[in-house]
Amino acid sequence: MTVTCVPRPTDSEAADRFARDAQPLFGALLRRARGLTKTTADAEDLVQDTLLHAFMGYHTFRDGTDFKAWLLRILYNRWVSGFRAKQRRPSEVPVDDVAEGDLAVSAARTSTASRSAESEALTRLPDGDLRSAMATLPEDFRTVLFYAEVQGHTYAETAMILNIPRGTVMSRASRGRARLRVALDASAYAPTAQIA
Structure with missing residues (x-):
């Protein structure tokens, strides 16, 4: 049995290959992100976040698998993570703009269905x-x-x-x-x- 060693690409080679493979998919990623986020600005942020995470994990990508599907899965996972983080985060309001009457009205509207x-x-x-x-x-x-x-x-x-x-x-x-x-x-x- 003969084992051939394939030299590991350098960082610049991997970066070039990632850019070459990902660039034609920008439109598809942006369309999918727009469908998830419903706004262009949020979609662009999601695509940028996806590409950053995909590049950081590019060493785990296996040749021969579908690169587009891999990127779309990362995009969806990043959107889910962001959505969950927003749900856990309490709403933020500048304290200077809040009066006691506003707090009372807000407390009266708070739903108790989940309690x-x-x-x-x-x-x-x-x-x-x-x-x-x-x-x-x-x-x-x-x-x-x-x-x-x-x-x-x-x-x-x-x-x-x-x-x-x-x-x-x-x-x-x-x-x-x-x-x-x-x-x-x-x-x-x-x-x-x-x-x-």
Whole structure:
């Protein structure tokens, strides 16, 4: 068996080859990016980001595979990553332009559809009742509930903050909510059974 060694291209050879292969595909990349982003400026930014990441990972591209499909997959993955990052990022507003009335109107419009029933109920309780009910919980449960329910972090974020597994966060949150229900059951805000 004979093994032939192919010399590895230099950086300038790889850059030239990448530019030569990618340039005819600019139009197709821009059309696809425009379809995803809906604006020309965002599409151009997405194509530039795609080409940058493709060039950085060009050493992983295997000859004989479809270069256009490879670039389009990178473009789509970069768009998904950007979209997810925008969803996680809180909206930014200059503080100087915000009045108290604007904050009240904004808070009234905030949707509560994604919140759990427990979270919704907890926000309606007076602070004293909630604080005393939370004080009855073990510290681990209280901490998880604070980050997950009060601060609004996801289970994954809470796990990362507390440096514990996600499953542990989910378990502690569930057990903590159950204990909170018991602790709040005696309060004046507990639902009462209506006699028909």
